[in-house]
Amino acid sequence: MNLSASSNPSETFYAEWQSTLSFLQDVMDILLQYLVTNFDRSTKVIDFHYPNELLQEYNWDLADQPQTLEEILSNCRIALKYAIKTGHPRYFNQLSTGLDMVGLAADWLTSTANTNMFTYEIAPVFVLLEYVTLRKMREIIGWPGGAGDGIFSPGGAISNMYAMLIARFKMFPEVKEKGMAAIPRLVAFTSEHSHFSVKKGAAALGIGTDSVILIRCDDRKFSPLEHFPVVFVVVSSLQGFVPFLVSATAGTTVYGAFDPLIAIADICKKYKIWMHVDGAWGGGLLMSRKHKWKLNGVERANSVTWNPHKMMGVPLQCSALLVREEGLMQSCNQMHASYLFQQDKHYDLSYDTGDKALQCGRHVDVFKLWLMWRAKGTVGFEAHIDKCLELAEYLYNKIKNREGFELVIEGKPQHTNVCFWYVPPSLRNMEDNEERMNRLSKVAPVIKARMMEYGTTMVSYQPLGDKVNFFRMVISNPAAAHQDIDFLIEEIERLGQDL
Amino acid sequence: MNLSASSNPSETFYAEWQSTLSFLQDVMDILLQYLVTNFDRSTKVIDFHYPNELLQEYNWDLADQPQTLEEILSNCRIALKYAIKTGHPRYFNQLSTGLDMVGLAADWLTSTANTNMFTYEIAPVFVLLEYVTLRKMREIIGWPGGAGDGIFSPGGAISNMYAMLIARFKMFPEVKEKGMAAIPRLVAFTSEHSHFSVKKGAAALGIGTDSVILIRCDDRKFSPLEHFPVVFVVVSSLQGFVPFLVSATAGTTVYGAFDPLIAIADICKKYKIWMHVDGAWGGGLLMSRKHKWKLNGVERANSVTWNPHKMMGVPLQCSALLVREEGLMQSCNQMHASYLFQQDKHYDLSYDTGDKALQCGRHVDVFKLWLMWRAKGTVGFEAHIDKCLELAEYLYNKIKNREGFELVIEGKPQHTNVCFWYVPPSLRNMEDNEERMNRLSKVAPVIKARMMEYGTTMVSYQPLGDKVNFFRMVISNPAAAHQDIDFLIEEIERLGQDL
Numbered sequence: 001m002n003l004s005a006s007s008n009p010s011e012t013f014y015a016e017w018q019s020t021l022s023f024l025q026d027v028m029d030i031l032l033q034y035l036v037t038n039f040d041r042s043t044k045v046i047d048f049h050y051p052n053e054l055l056q057e058y059n060w061d062l063a064d065q066p067q068t069l070e071e072i073l074s075n076c077r078i079a080l081k082y083a084i085k086t087g088h089p090r091y092f093n094q095l096s097t098g099l100d101m102v103g104l105a106a107d108w109l110t111s112t113a114n115t116n117m118f119t120y121e122i123a124p125v126f127v128l129l130e131y132v133t134l135r136k137m138r139e140i141i142g143w144p145g146g147a148g149d150g151i152f153s154p155g156g157a158i159s160n161m162y163a164m165l166i167a168r169f170k171m172f173p174e175v176k177e178k179g180m181a182a183i184p185r186l187v188a189f190t191s192e193h194s195h196f197s198v199k200k201g202a203a204a205l206g207i208g209t210d211s212v213i214l215i216r217c218d219d220r221k222f223s224p225l226e227h228f229p230v231v232f233v234v235v236s237s238l239q240g241f242v243p244f245l246v247s248a249t250a251g252t253t254v255y256g257a258f259d260p261l262i263a264i265a266d267i268c269k270k271y272k273i274w275m276h277v278d279g280a281w282g283g284g285l286l287m288s289r290k291h292k293w294k295l296n297g298v299e300r301a302n303s304v305t306w307n308p309h310k311m312m313g314v315p316l317q318c319s320a321l322l323v324r325e326e327g328l329m330q331s332c333n334q335m336h337a338s339y340l341f342q343q344d345k346h347y348d349l350s351y352d353t354g355d356k357a358l359q360c361g362r363h364v365d366v367f368k369l370w371l372m373w374r375a376k377g378t379v380g381f382e383a384h385i386d387k388c389l390e391l392a393e394y395l396y397n398k399i400k401n402r403e404g405f406e407l408v409i410e411g412k413p414q415h416t417n418v419c420f421w422y423v424p425p426s427l428r429n430m431e432d433n434e435e436r437m438n439r440l441s442k443v444a445p446v447i448k449a450r451m452m453e454y455g456t457t458m459v460s461y462q463p464l465g466d467k468v469n470f471f472r473m474v475i476s477n478p479a480a481a482h483q484d485i486d487f488l489i490e491e492i493e494r495l496g497q498d499l
Numbered sequence: 500m501n502l503s504a505s506s507n508p509s510e511t512f513y514a515e516w517q518s519t520l521s522f523l524q525d526v527m528d529i530l531l532q533y534l535v536t537n538f539d540r541s542t543k544v545i546d547f548h549y550p551n552e553l554l555q556e557y558n559w560d561l562a563d564q565p566q567t568l569e570e571i572l573s574n575c576r577i578a579l580k581y582a583i584k585t586g587h588p589r590y591f592n593q594l595s596t597g598l599d600m601v602g603l604a605a606d607w608l609t610s611t612a613n614t615n616m617f618t619y620e621i622a623p624v625f626v627l628l629e630y631v632t633l634r635k636m637r638e639i640i641g642w643p644g645g646a647g648d649g650i651f652s653p654g655g656a657i658s659n660m661y662a663m664l665i666a667r668f669k670m671f672p673e674v675k676e677k678g679m680a681a682i683p684r685l686v687a688f689t690s691e692h693s694h695f696s697v698k699k700g701a702a703a704l705g706i707g708t709d710s711v712i713l714i715r716c717d718d719r720k721f722s723p724l725e726h727f728p729v730v731f732v733v734v735s736s737l738q739g740f741v742p743f744l745v746s747a748t749a750g751t752t753v754y755g756a757f758d759p760l761i762a763i764a765d766i767c768k769k770y771k772i773w774m775h776v777d778g779a780w781g782g783g784l785l786m787s788r789k790h791k792w793k794l795n796g797v798e799r800a801n802s803v804t805w806n807p808h809k810m811m812g813v814p815l816q817c818s819a820l821l822v823r824e825e826g827l828m829q830s831c832n833q834m835h836a837s838y839l840f841q842q843d844k845h846y847d848l849s850y851d852t853g854d855k856a857l858q859c860g861r862h863v864d865v866f867k868l869w870l871m872w873r874a875k876g877t878v879g880f881e882a883h884i885d886k887c888l889e890l891a892e893y894l895y896n897k898i899k900n901r902e903g904f905e906l907v908i909e910g911k912p913q914h915t916n917v918c919f920w921y922v923p924p925s926l927r928n929m930e931d932n933e934e935r936m937n938r939l940s941k942v943a944p945v946i947k948a949r950m951m952e953y954g955t956t957m958v959s960y961q962p963l964g965d966k967v968n969f970f971r972m973v974i975s976n977p978a979a980a981h982q983d984i985d986f987l988i989e990e991i992e993r994l995g996q997d998l
Contacts, residue, residue: 017535020600024534027604028527031611035523036516051619051850054627062635062869066876072601075873076608079866082624083612093621096860099613101519102571105526107610109575112530113582114598114814120550121951122592125581128553136561154653157859165703179707180679196836197859203832204664204857206705208678254838309860315613317862333702337695339753339961344941344968346948351550358703360656360696361595361808363816363862367578370561374574377565442843449845452620462838469843 023069027076034080038087038099039479044455045088047081054082089479090457090487095253095281095310098477102375103315106368117152117362119341120351127351130366133373137306138322140286142299149329150322151357152365156280157197159305159321160247162358164188164201166303166323167245167274169332176332180206184240189213189228190247191259192465195278198247211241217257228267236271245274250295251282251311254464254472255408256415258282261297269300277301280319282415284311287381291389294414308369311388311416311476312381318365329356388475392416395473395485404428404493408470416475421468422447422492424499441468443499450495457484457491522568526575533579537586537598538978543954544587546580553581588978589956589986594752594780594809597976601874602814605867616651616861618840619850626850629865632872636805637821639785641798648828649821650856651864655779656696658804658820659746661857663687663700665802665822666744666773668831675831679705683739688712688727689746690758691964694777697746710740716756727766735770744773749794750781750810753963753971754907755914757781760796768799776800779818781914783810786880790888793913807868810887810915810975811880817864828855887974891915894972894984903927903992907969915974920967921946921991923998940967942998949994956983956990 037043049057058078067075085091087099115123117130130152139146153159168175172183180186186207190198192214199209213235215227228246235241246268248259261277268275277298283306285291286298298304302324309318323329334355341355354360373381392413399405399420408419422443430436444461451457460472473488536542548556557577566574584590586598614622616629629651638645652658667674671682679685685706689697691713698708712734714726727745734740745767747758760776767774776797782805784790785797797803801823808817822828833854840854853859872880891912898904898919907918921942929935943960950956959971972987 017538021531021535024531024600024604025527027607028524031607032520032523034611036520039516046623049623051623051627051847054623060628060631060869062632062872062877064877066879067873069874072604072870072874075870076604079608079624079628080612084614084621084623086613086621094615094617096615099611101523104610104613105523105571105575108526108530108607109578111603111606111610111814112533112598113579114585114603115583116593116595116815118593121957122583122585124545124548124550124553124583125578128550129559129578132559133561154657154862155858155860157857158653161857175705175707176702177707177709179684179701179710180705181684182707185678185680195859196834196839199834200832200857202678203675203834204704206674206679208674208676208681209834210676211678315610316615317860319860333699335695335698335702335708339963340695342944342961342968344944346944346951348550358656358660358699359654360694361654361816361818363653370559371571371574373561374566375568375571378561378563380565445841445843445845452845458620462841464838469841 026073030073030076030080035099038085039089041089043085043088045091045458046084046452046455048452048455049082084458087477087479089477089481089484091477092473092475092480092488093458093460095474095476096316098313098479099315100313100372100478103313103368103372106371107315110364110367113364115364117364118354118360120347121345123364126364126366127353129370130353131351133366133370134320134322137320141304141322143324147326148322148324149326150320151329151353153319153321154359154363155317155319156195156278156305156307157200159280159319160195160197160276160278161201161204162321162329163247163276163303163305164205164207164245166328166332167276168205168207170274170325170328171242171244173331184242185211187211187213187235187241187243188245188247189215189231189243191215191217191249191252193217193252193255193257194247194249195253195280198278232267232271243271243273245276247276247278250277250279250298251285251415253281254417254462255419256281256413256417256474258294258414261295261300265297265300274303275301277304280305280307281310283307284381284385285415287312287378288385289382290386311385312369313384313476313478314369314372317363318369333358384478388416388480391475391480391482391485392418392473394482398485398489402489408467418473419470420473421470422496424496426499437468443496444469444471446499447492447496451491454495457488459488525572529572529575529579534598537584538588540588542584542587544590544957545583545951545954547951547954548581583957586976586978588976588980588983590976591972591974591979591987592957592959594973594975595815597812597978598814599812599871599977602812602867602871605870606814609863609866612863614863616863617853617859619846620844622863625863625865626852628869629852630850632865632869633819633821636819640803640821642823646825647821647823648825649819650828650852652818652820653858653862654816654818655694655777655804655806656699658779658818659694659696659775659777660700660703661820661828662746662775662802662804663704663706663744665827665831666775667704667706669773669824669827670741670743672830683741684710686710686712686734686740686742687744687746688714688730688742690714690716690748690751692716692751692754692756693746693748694752694779697777731766731770742770742772744775746775746777749776749778749797750784750914752780753916753961754918755780755912755916755973757793757913760794760799764796764799773802774800776803779804779806780809782806783880783884784914786811786877787884788881789885810884811868812883812975812977813868813871816862817868832857883977887915887979890974890979890981890984891917891972893981897984897988901988907966917972918969919972920969921995923995925998936967942995943968943970945998946991946995950990953994956987958987
């Protein structure tokens with residue numbers, strides 16, 4: 001602060017700030033303008049350019065010399081021009097879509113506060129809000145009094161990896177010091193429709209992907225009652241193999257299917273193995289009195305992944321791992337680094353949560369969830385979820401008997417996932433043989449490419465098992481309405497009829 | 500969009516937006532006001548409350564029913580009231596301090612764009628900017644043409660874990676499928692002053708903390724030339740143990756010391772083991788022509804951790820892992836999940852970087868670094884770093900002969916870390932015995948507690964090895980000036996003279 005000229009230092013100080021504030025306000029104006037167009041159905045979802053085009057479209061290089069603030073504003077405009085409008089009512093591409101205004105405001109505040117979750121002393125409010133929010137989430141899971149533990153982690157894949165890490169430590173605590181060499185070979189069980197992060201985690205943790213036994217599914221659900229006990233007995237009888245974890249999925253990525261958690265809990269109890277529920281996608285349904293029965297049994301899990309950034313519309317990233325046993329994360333991960341976690345501080349050290357994380361610095365992900373929860377109430381999340389599931393059912397009803405549409409899965413969707421093929425007129429009367437499959441497999445990619453080039457809407461497609469490329473529609477976007485579902489169907493027909 | 504009433508749909512649409520925009524502008528006004536006070540030396544760094552006080556000070560609970568927008572604004576004000584002013588010129592508590600206005604603006608834009616780094620199709624601009632920025636960082640490291648690989652990860656601890664994961668895979672690719680059971684017991688080497696994340700990573704990856712050999716340091720540096728070859732030969736001769744990685748530190752957490760990278764590179768070359776450089780803290784010095792010699796040899800590393808959110812002042816979080824060999828991250832981590840990474844898309848799939856990450860969704864951390872780089876130029880980062888190191892030297896010169904101050908390390912600081920004891924008058928004439936050590940160990944915690952209660956400044960303290968609690972001053976805050984260093988010294992004297 002310049003103390004020389006003015007009798008009131010604050011005046012000088014504030015005056016120096018005018019140009020900065022004016023720059024920030026200019027940025028804000030750009031952002032507000034973008035926000036409005038984000039939700040305007042008459043605008044494109046994406047102004048698509050191929051990577052090499054986009055590299056040439058603008059000079060993105062990093063130079064020795066600075067640019068002016070005017071050029072910086074221009075960079076911001078350009079970045080947004082080519083960005084995906086992830087809040088657009090016709091953006092259905094991912095499990096995380098939509099943009100909540102309170103969540104956004106909270107994220108701006110988080111950036112402005114610019115701290116990390118390392119200790120209470122550097123993030124007092126956010127550490128407390130993590131405590132309050134995780135406890136509330138555990139209450140909703142059904143753990144008495146919200147007791148237990150947890151953390152906000154950088155995404156569902158990391159949350160699932162944490163679960164595996166903690167489960168291994170619970171059974172063989174010596175692994176922390178001595179590594180996998182000192183313990184038997186571990187085996188994890190999950191369904192063939194589970195998220196790839198279960199295998200990724202096993203690879204990273206030194207367990208190995210071969211040790212992840214994928215249980216075959218019927219059309220849309222994990223069927224441990226049929227297959228699991230047999231697989232379990234065979235695997236357990238192998239010398240040196242020890243089953244340690246079942247990762248059940250509440251809301252699979254493609255079909256949105258829910259594993260039968262009560263049956264899985266019974267098996268885990270019988271065989272004394274860790275029950276993890278990957279509810280990254282489906283966990284949000286716990287907020288709905290109408291739909292939460294799909295997760296019945298989740299209260300018997302040892303750990304649960306639940307991503308509010310998916311079905312609850314919280315801005316990215318916001319993923320929680322909830323653990324039933326308190327203190328286990330801490331024992332598993334702590335390194336007692338006294339140079340980082342001083343033990344003679346003047347406040348209650350149980351709020352210094354850094355040592356239970358794999359991360360040292362940890363981004364503040366809780367505030368946007370907390371503030372949205374205050375703004376919407378639990379009833380607001382419930383209404384959002386019920387509406388999205390109603391829209392999915394609307395889509396299902398609309399296409400189930402529509403010419404040219406073929407559902408991948410029979411029956412009403414369990415989540416908002418609706419999977420279907422669009423069959424262009426040229427394929428409709430063909431025999432169901434290899435050539436038809438081959439041609440059908442090329443339909444969705446072409447329609448998707450056209451959607452992106454027109455920029456009108458975006459929806460995901462993929463093959464799965466023996467099923468060739470099909471569309472997977474998911475609805476988590478609060479801006480979506482019936483008209484957008486109608487639009488999607490008609491747009492697919494428009495873009496695919498000549499194929 | 501309501502198409503009914505207006506002849507111009509956009510008018511209706513924009514009209515509906517007025518209350519939302521007004522709310523966001525109100526939030527922005529709160530943030531701008533906070534920002535200005537953030538930098539005002541006449542304000543407190545922290546309005547400290549004990550956790551139980553803070554829990555009672557306000558009702559933080561999550562309820563069923565929604566709050567009004569007015570109440571939401573009030574929540575924002577309260578959250579900021581109790582937040583740490585991490586941009587305050589007298590906040591020196593962490594390796595990440597300060598708040599850059601362009602970086603902040605970029606983070607606001609990132610939140611507004613609300614996407615993730617999964618694929619080019621959902622983050623075209625950010626994926627390209629990651630490509631451009633990582634290449635530039637590799638060029639600066641000294642890899643020809645900026646060739647290689649890398650990723651922005653959720654913090655230095657995870658970046659270091661990635662390095663260990665990739666190093667293991669490079670030597671024993673079968674570990675991915677078969678786990679640690681199929682390969683020899685691995686050994687990693689690092690200095691006793693390295694970051695605790697090396698051990699944390701080893702625990703998580705199933706290698707075990709016992710397999711991390713800590714090389715004894717002299718006062719302030721890793722000394723592989725003295726100790727490492729002996730240790731290495733002993734360890735290698737043990738049946739079944741295979742050395743696979745040396746994690747050198749460029750800028751240790753407490754002392755800011757730099758390992759001799761050239762000597763370490765020679766050893767790694769001779770014994771064919773992976774050389775990782777943890778430059779989370781010291782990597783920033785590569786931006787300075789005056790100081791980058793301290794990392795000489797980094798160009799011979801196989802991987803480098805470099806956190807722009809530390810010494811380069813980028814808002815949290817922004818950590819890069821750079822890898823010399825291209826494609827290795829992908830082979831190590833990919834799971835070929837075709838339902839996530841469709842192989843028949845219409846653009847160059849090398850831009851779909853998601854499968855080389857452990858995460859599935861990944862937060863956009865690159866834009867703030869990229870935009871700051873555009874705004875400051877390389878020369879701007881250089882000036883910032885040179886200034887911070889000059890301030891550290893100013894502090895060092897000021898206290899080296901000052902009564903009541905005792906340096907932990909002799910000689911000029913290598914980084915901005917200056918470690919010292921404050922010795923209150925009552926201890927100055929005491930013999931150097933256990934009682935004095937015991938009393939001295941209590942000085943820093945009391946002064947720190949008082950600092951926080953007064954809210955005037957914040958600096959870290961810790962014990963290390965046989966050294967009792969001492970202050971570790973670090974300077975990464977661009978707002979800090981000579982007067983703040985002066986203030987810190989006098990404040991420590993004021994708060995500690997009666998002890």
